[in-house]
Amino acid sequence: MKIAMIGAGYVGLVSGACFADFGHSVICVDLDQSKIDALHVGKMPIFEPGLAELVRVNVAASRLSFTTDLASAASDADAIFIAVGTPSRRGDGHADLTYVFQAARDIAAAVTKPTVVVTKSTVPVGTGDEVERILREVAPDIDLTVVSNPEFLREGAAINDFKRPDRIVIGADDERARGVMRDIYRPLYLNQSPLLFTSRRTAELTKYAANAFLATKITFINEMADLCEAVGADVKDVARGIGLDNRIGSKFLHAGPGYGGSCFPKDTLALLKTAEDFETPMRIVEATVQVNDGRKRAMGRKIITAMGGDVRGKTVGLLGLTFKPNTDDMRDAPSLAIVQALLDAGATVRAFDPEGMDVARTMMPDVVYCDGPYAVAEGASAIAIVTEWNEFRALDLARLTGLMVEKRIVDLRNLYDADDMAKLGIEYECVGRPAPR
Known part of the structure; x- marks a missing residue:
């Protein structure tokens, strides 16, 4: 399948390289020209074990490429993934969705055929609804379906996590989109990695729930460590x-x-x-x-x-x-x-x-x-x-x-x-x- 990955940061680059390794044709898009220039000569913008070699192999096989031209990348794609940053917004702590919504506008202006638009960035509940509204507003005559597909990658082990996932969560509300996502993840599905299909809002919340639970688990054992020090026990x-x-x-x-x-x-x-x-x-x-x-x-x-x-x-x-x-x-x-x-x-x-x-x-x-x-x-x-x-x-x-x-x-x-x-x-x-x- 032809995939456009909007954003060549941590999530976008790892996901794009792994999809290419599955045999898909992937174009990673980023507005940062210096980042794209560096990727063209094999220089990674982040340190992640195994990533540079994975990128090199798939670029050499013509399955993976990089560009700043979103329009050309998106126009012929079967699926377009939004993998841009969602940092905490200054002042109130909400996720800053500026880049997500701008990507949606740019995608809608570029597509020429029915396409599945996949939100891979970590976004609050209801973001997919707004992305869908933007797509329909800008491109009312094109059938664009919005899917939530959150990532669960650990830094330092991201490639293994992508290729051997505990689960793949896909929030999709129509069967055509589910079919496209099944085709994209077929190599993993055949290896019995579980595909969990949910509603879009459920998928969005699942990502936050998972990270909050793990953060709570870390904090719990840290507080237990303080108690262990006080009573003479061993937290390990x-x-x-x-x-x-x-x-x-x-x-x-x-x-x-x-x-x-x-x-x-x-x-x-x-x-x-x-x-x-x-x-x-x-x-x-x-x-x-x-x-x-x-x-x-x-x-x-x-x-x-x-x-x-x-x-x-x-x-x-x-x-x-x-x-x-x-x-x-x-x-x-x-x-x-x-x-x-x-x-x-x-x-x-x-x-x-x-x-x-x-x-x-x-x-x-x-x-x-x-x-x-x-x-x-x-x-x-x-x-x-x-x-x-x-x-x-x-x-x-x-x-x-x-x-x-x-x-x-x-x-x-x-x-x-x-x-x-x-x-x-x-x-x-x-x-x-x-x-x-």
């Missing part, structure tokens, strides 16, 4: 003990400095705003947002407390800056609040991240950026592990602490064992676990 064992219950499951039960990234913060906030508009309070999600916001700053205080309560004139090293490993995404990363808390307290901050430092430099210019974990340790009174990159899991601790002024590690991801640290003479602080025996 608590998480395992409840996660082995199939009704709960083990994923998203890893205590840490709070969630961040491009989805959970903005989607939980947008869900709250939707609930507010419909006068349907969501107290659990509201508490989740409040607790998570407070936790990030609290992790900065945790580091300061571990250093005796006074960091003025001292150096703190941070290992990891992105909100999770295997991405360069710094949006709402816990490190932003942690760094600010340390700087406000008078500390000097040195940091290293395998992929996120270029972005971090624009957001945290007062940090000293280093070329590796051992460079971070030079002259530091404490090292804090903020992101659980694999290369931080087996550090040469003797070498690391030998470069430090004081042997102190604050492990916000619980990568190490407290007893092992004690044997090495390292002052060790972690999250939700008892002191070394």
Whole structure:
């Protein structure tokens, strides 16, 4: 099938490349000429494992191409996906649908035949109705059907998530659109990936419900970690003990400095705003947002407390800056609040991240950026592990602490064992676990 993907950002580029890998003909459209120029020479606008190779293979096979010309891409497409950004709107926290609605207008002006228009961007309930209204207003004589097909991609594992999904949610109100979507996803359907057909509004809400639930799960185990510290229990064992219950499951039960990234913060906030508009309070999600916001700053205080309560004139090293490993995404990363808390307290901050430092430099210019974990340790009174990159899991601790002024590690991801640290003479602080025996 011929597919036009409007938006060559994270969702659009990954989805477009994967659809092309299924054998479809895909054109990714983006208004950013520099991004399109970079893609033409194989340079990815984001870091995602395996993406550059997937794009290269499908471009070479003439199944995937890039353009800024939406009209030419959309005019002959069987399906047009809207995969543009929906950031939180300044001032009120609602999802900003400016790009979605503009894409709808541009699509309506370009199409020449019956086409399925698919909203893949994360959008509030009822957005598909407005997209449909715009299409009918601009192109009243063309049969354009609107479908909601939310994405469920984890940064760092997006290609695997797309090709081996837990489910594919499709909100469509007519059989022709369902047939087109079945054809698009046929390679996955044949592999028994479940296609869940719903109403359009149900599909839109399902995306927000999923992210809000996962955010709540993270926040729950983080609060349990605080209680574990107070009573002398081990949150890792608590998480395992409840996660082995199939009704709960083990994923998203890893205590840490709070969630961040491009989805959970903005989607939980947008869900709250939707609930507010419909006068349907969501107290659990509201508490989740409040607790998570407070936790990030609290992790900065945790580091300061571990250093005796006074960091003025001292150096703190941070290992990891992105909100999770295997991405360069710094949006709402816990490190932003942690760094600010340390700087406000008078500390000097040195940091290293395998992929996120270029972005971090624009957001945290007062940090000293280093070329590796051992460079971070030079002259530091404490090292804090903020992101659980694999290369931080087996550090040469003797070498690391030998470069430090004081042997102190604050492990916000619980990568190490407290007893092992004690044997090495390292002052060790972690999250939700008892002191070394």
